[in-house]
Amino acid sequence: MKKISESAVRRLSLYLRLLRGIAGDQELISSQELAEPSGSTSAQVRKDLSLFGSFGQRGKGYSVPELIDTLERILGLERRWRVAVVGVGKLGSALLGYRGLSERGFDVVVAFDVDTEKVGTELNGIDICSIDSLSRVVRERGVEIGIIATPPEEAEGIVSRLADAGVSAVLSFAPIELGNRDPMVVRTMDLALELEGLTFALTSARNGDS
Amino acid sequence: MKKISESAVRRLSLYLRLLRGIAGDQELISSQELAEPSGSTSAQVRKDLSLFGSFGQRGKGYSVPELIDTLERILGLERRWRVAVVGVGKLGSALLGYRGLSERGFDVVVAFDVDTEKVGTELNGIDICSIDSLSRVVRERGVEIGIIATPPEEAEGIVSRLADAGVSAVLSFAPIELGNRDPMVVRTMDLALELEGLTFALTSARNGDS
DNA sequence: GGCGGCTTGTGAAAACCTTCACAAGAAACC
DNA sequence: GGTTTCTTGTGAAGGTTTTCACAAGCCGCC
Ligand SMILES: NC(=O)c1ccc[n+]([C@@H]2O[C@H](COP(=O)([O-])OP(=O)(O)OC[C@H]3O[C@@H](n4cnc5c(N)ncnc54)[C@H](O)[C@@H]3O)[C@@H](O)[C@H]2O)c1
Ligand SMILES: NC(=O)c1ccc[n+]([C@@H]2O[C@H](COP(=O)([O-])OP(=O)(O)OC[C@H]3O[C@@H](n4cnc5c(N)ncnc54)[C@H](O)[C@@H]3O)[C@@H](O)[C@H]2O)c1
Numbered sequence: 001m002k003k004i005s006e007s008a009v010r011r012l013s014l015y016l017r018l019l020r021g022i023a024g025d026q027e028l029i030s031s032q033e034l035a036e037p038s039g040s041t042s043a044q045v046r047k048d049l050s051l052f053g054s055f056g057q058r059g060k061g062y063s064v065p066e067l068i069d070t071l072e073r074i075l076g077l078e079r080r081w082r083v084a085v086v087g088v089g090k091l092g093s094a095l096l097g098y099r100g101l102s103e104r105g106f107d108v109v110v111a112f113d114v115d116t117e118k119v120g121t122e123l124n125g126i127d128i129c130s131i132d133s134l135s136r137v138v139r140e141r142g143v144e145i146g147i148i149a150t151p152p153e154e155a156e157g158i159v160s161r162l163a164d165a166g167v168s169a170v171l172s173f174a175p176i177e178l179g180n181r182d183p184m185v186v187r188t189m190d191l192a193l194e195l196e197g198l199t200f201a202l203t204s205a206r207n208g209d210s
Numbered sequence: 211m212k213k214i215s216e217s218a219v220r221r222l223s224l225y226l227r228l229l230r231g232i233a234g235d236q237e238l239i240s241s242q243e244l245a246e247p248s249g250s251t252s253a254q255v256r257k258d259l260s261l262f263g264s265f266g267q268r269g270k271g272y273s274v275p276e277l278i279d280t281l282e283r284i285l286g287l288e289r290r291w292r293v294a295v296v297g298v299g300k301l302g303s304a305l306l307g308y309r310g311l312s313e314r315g316f317d318v319v320v321a322f323d324v325d326t327e328k329v330g331t332e333l334n335g336i337d338i339c340s341i342d343s344l345s346r347v348v349r350e351r352g353v354e355i356g357i358i359a360t361p362p363e364e365a366e367g368i369v370s371r372l373a374d375a376g377v378s379a380v381l382s383f384a385p386i387e388l389g390n391r392d393p394m395v396v397r398t399m400d401l402a403l404e405l406e407g408l409t410f411a412l413t414s415a416r417n418g419d420s
Numbered sequence: 421g422g423c424g425g426c427t428t429g430t431g432a433a434a435a436c437c438t439t440c441a442c443a444a445g446a447a448a449c450c
Numbered sequence: 451g452g453t454t455t456c457t458t459g460t461g462a463a464g465g466t467t468t469t470c471a472c473a474a475g476c477c478g479c480c
Contacts, residue, residue, distance in 0.1 A: 004414070005467070006407065013406045017385065030427065037387050042427090043469060050429055058428045059476035075406050076413025083405075090304035097300050100385060104402035145408060169408040171401075175227065175310060177247050185411045187404055191381075192314035194397055195293075196223045196285050197216065198355060198379040201395045203286025204214070215437070240457065252457090253439055260459055268458040269446035 008048050009075070014038040015045065016071040019064055030061040077105050084143040084167075085111040086158050087150030088118055088128050091173055095149060096123045109141045131158075138165040148172035159186060218258050219285070224248040225255065226281040229274055240271040287315050294353040294377075295321040296368050297360030298328055298338050301383055305359060306333045319351045341368075348375040358382035369396060 015034055022029070031042040031049075049055055049062075055070050056062040072078050083106050085095050095101070096111055111128045113119060119130045129137050137143075146162045148155050148170060155174035162170055163181045172178055175190040225244055232239070241252040241259075248255075259265055259272075265280050266272045282288050293316050295305050305311070306321055321338045323329060329340045339347050347353075356372040358365050358380060365384035372380055373391045382388055385400040 003466090004410075007467080009407055009410050010403065012410075013400075013403045014387065016406075017400075017403065018387065021386075032427085039387065039390065041469075043471095044467095046427090046429065047468075054429065056428050057476065058474065059426050061427065074410070076409035077406065081405070081409060090307050094300035094304045098401075100402055101405075104385075104405070106402065106405055144412075145405065168412055171404055171408060175314075177224065177228065177249065180249065183415065185408050187408060189399060189401070189404060190223075190227075191308075191399070192310055192316065193220065193223045193227065194381055194399060195291070195311075195314070195316055195355065196226075196287065197219055198381060198395050198397060199286035199291060200214075200219050200222075200284070202354075202378055205393065213436095217437080242457085251439075253441095254437095256457090256459060257438075264459065266458050267446070268444065269456050271457065 002051060004051060008051065011038065011040060011044070011048055012071055012075060014040075015048075016068065016075065016077075019068050019071070023064055023068060026064055028061040029064050029067070031056070034062070079105075081106050081145055082109045082141065082143050083107060083145045083147060084109065084138060084141075084162075085126075085147045085149060086113075086131070086134075086162075087148060087154070088113045088115075088123065089149060092149035093123060095147060096126050106145070108147075109143060110137055112137075131161075134161050135165040138162070138167060144168055146170045148174055150174065152176040159184075212261065214261060218261065221248065221250060221254070221258055222281055222285060224250075225258075226278065226285065226287075229278050229281070233274055233278060236274055238271040239274050239277070241266070244272070290315050290317055291355055292317055292319045292351065292353050293355045293357060294319065294348060294351075294372075295336075295357045295359060296323075296341070296344075296372075297358060297364070298323045298325075298333065299359065302359035303333060305357060306336050316355070318357075319353060320347055322347075341371075344371050345375040348372070348377060354378055356380045358384055360384065362386040369394075 015038060018034065018038055031045040035042045035045045052074050055067055083101065085092050085108055088096065088111050092111065096108060101108060108126055111126050112131045112134055113128055114131050118128050121128055144167060146167045148158055150158060152174040155172055155176055155178060159170055159178050159181065163184050167184070169185040172186065172188045175192060178186050178188060180186055225248060228244065228248055241255040245252045245255045262284055265277060293311070295302050295318055298306065298321050302321065306318060311318060318336055321333070321336050322341045322344055323338055324341050328338050331338055354377060356377045358368055360368060362384040365382055365386055366388060369380055369388050369391065373394050379395040382396065382398045385402060388396050388398060390396055
């Protein structure tokens with residue numbers, strides 16, 4: 001199969017997020033209308049979609065409900081995904097209470113922590129299990145994706161445990177580089193790193209750029 | 211000035227994060243040693259750095275402390291930045307208690323909310339002010355960067371208020387596209403969108419890719 | 421049925437980014 | 451001093467992504 005770039009996938013997600021927001025209001029949408037609010041161009045939208053097939057109708061545009069279905073299928077969202085949160089601290093607790101996950105097709109089915117005060121309790125209806133039971137519980141509950149919200153120094157070890165337990169993808173909030181364990185997919189979100197992207201833009205704008 | 215790509219800036223931040231982790235242990239580092247743990251190549255590292263000058267010594271490598279200083283200067287991190295968090299809910303509260311921000315040069319100097327229960331209190335030594343006082347307080351405290359942690363439907367309006375108050379950059383956690391108000395820099399972190407990048411990889415791997 | 425206005429799908433061109441490959445400089449050793 | 455080993459800095463090549471531009475198809479109207 002053709003190689004799809006990471007930026008193209010990101011844009012497809014953006015298109016989908018946008019389409020879901022207008023579903024019901026509008027039956028058809030043009031590449032132009034889809035492009036503008038997602039900060040893209042109409043040619044880019046058409047190219048992105050054409051990587052997977054022809055979904056539009058010339059002279060009319062794309063059917064909103066059909067395009068939603070198509071994008072969901074492309075992104076693997078025609079079904080729900082089972083997620084575990086590892087580390088129920090400040091950030092982890094926020095994640096357990098985040099409705100935006102289930103709204104977008106991700107069910108947090110269990111959480112893990114080392115803290116014996118937390119283990120055995122539940123938060124928002126989600127059991128907090130001991131990190132020692134990770135392998136067993138992950139298998140029992142069919143966890144497919146892990147979200148890491150532990151201190152950075154624990155992250156590498158937890159990725160290993162998740163990999164061993166058969167989890168196929170990890171999203172980490174720990175600001176540390178995680179080795180890529182093929183065939184597992186690992187991605188890191190680093191808040192400070194994003195802020196550094198902003199300060200770079202501010203600083204280079206203040207000095208001489210065009 | 212030459213245009214620097216977003217991915218190059220991201221890699222520079224990664225190099226810096228890595229270097230800070232080894233500062234003290236090692237005086238010199240080669241492009242190869244810097245590349246491997248950040249998932250890059252030595253040629254890429256040298257190219258990235260050469261966009262800004264010549265910082266290495268042939269046959270030896272780069273001086274770790276000097277390279278840290280240089281990267282901090284490039285990214286605008288030779289000084290600290292004043293940040294405001296808008297929306298002190300589950301996520302916002304976690305952010306107010308996040309040490310990773312000040313460790314990386316970002317000081318949360320104030321927070322804002324609409325909730326009258328929260329306004330007037332403080333969390334981790336950070337005052338929570340009324341959103342109605344945003345413009346005044348932002349100016350008084352010299353806020354330069356805003357972090358948005360309100361419900362998505364409030365985000366657009368808050369970006370406008372921040373722009374009016376003279377804030378130059380915004381990082382938003384609200385999963386919604388925010389119009390780009392030149393010269394303000396806006397960036398969005400969408401957790402579900404990152405997860406969708408993972409499900410795409412999982413799904414297309416399961417079907418026929420190479 | 422034919423015409424004009426619109427919008428897609430897509431090769432080709434342009435822009436951009438990464439990798440290659442090697443000259444040039446630094447140090448260590450004999 | 452000469453030779454070997456190492457590593458940077460950088461043009462040029464190679465690859466990928468974005469933009470351009472237009473034929474092909476759809477719709478409504480006369
Ligand atoms: N707090 C934030 O707003 C924020 C924002 C961005 C990124 N992060 C990152 O997210 C991670 C968590 O941050 P936090 O502020 O929630 O920290 P925290 O200290 O509040 O929580 C960490 C939790 O992880 C648990 N833990 C520690 N070791 C563990 C292990 N081996 N297995 C399972 N659980 C373990 C602890 O018991 C604790 O409950 C950190 O890496 C941090 O850098 C936090
Ligand atoms: N909770 C999470 O883990 C998480 C993760 C990723 C993204 N997000 C996103 O972050 C945002 C906040 O999520 P949350 O879970 O903390 O929500 P929350 O409901 O817990 O908190 C929202 C806070 O914003 C305040 N608020 C509402 N309108 C406001 C306004 N106009 N001005 C100032 N404050 C206002 C509310 O009083 C509340 O305190 C949402 O957009 C959500 O999608 C949350």
